[in-house]
Amino acid sequence: MKTEHSTEVGKFLYCSSLLEEEVAKTYRHLAESIRDKDIKCFLNYISDDSHKHAKVLMVLSEHLTSCNKPSFEECEKVLGSSWRNLMEKAKMIQEEFEIDNRKLVELIDGLVRFEGVVAEEYLTVLSMKTIELMAKESELNIEPYKIIFEWIVEDEKRHEQILKLIKNLVKVGQ
Numbered sequence: 373m374k375t376e377h378s379t380e381v382g383k384f385l386y387c388s389s390l391l392e393e394e395v396a397k398t399y400r401h402l403a404e405s406i407r408d409k410d411i412k413c414f415l416n417y418i419s420d421d422s423h424k425h426a427k428v429l430m431v432l433s434e435h436l437t438s439c440n441k442p443s444f445e446e447c448e449k450v451l452g453s454s455w456r457n458l459m460e461k462a463k464m465i466q467e468e469f470e471i472d473n474r475k476l477v478e479l480i481d482g483l484v485r486f487e488g489v490v491a492e493e494y495l496t497v498l499s500m501k502t503i504e505l506m507a508k509e510s511e512l513n514i515e516p517y518k519i520i521f522e523w524i525v526e527d528e529k530r531h532e533q534i535l536k537l538i539k540n541l542v543k544v545g546q
């Protein structure tokens with residue numbers, strides 16, 4: 373039985389999946405714009421992780437809701453203005469071309485904050501909400517999902533570390 377509550381969390385997961393997909397595109401774009409092979413590799417690493425997160429969140433959302441996919445405006449209602457800000461920031465970075473080292477450092481500073489918001493305010497809340505709900509309302513064995521959410525949060529923390537690493541690489545190369 374799909375309850376109203378599970379539909380709500382399903383939307384939450386769906387909109388988060390959209391954000392992760394946008395984040396994946398952003399890192400891919402940066403990787404393509406940068407010449408340094410090491411930095412390219414690290415940026416692609418974060419992109420692949422984000423794409424993986426998008427896929428997992430989408431599968432989970434489909435478990436919980438079979439309703440129509442929420443629109444952009446609906447996602448904003450469900451996830452608040454931070455979701456919209458993150459989506460817009462991601463799209464803005466995708467429009468940056470000819471990124472030199474100074475620009476890259478500037479973008480990375482923004483992305484470190486970005487990753488922090490995703491890991492703390494957002495994914496942690498999301499995972500708790502989802503797990504509680506699944507425990508209450510579905511027949512699913514929640515243990516594997518719990519582990520996956522923990523891994524996603526760990527990945528997000530690692531993304532922050534990778535960005536710091538890239539920043540150091542840029543400095544050395546300057």
Ligand SMILES: [Fe+2]
Nearest residue numbers: 392421422425
């Ligand atoms: Fe992610």
Ligand SMILES: [Fe+2]
Nearest residue numbers: 487527528531
């Ligand atoms: Fe991330």
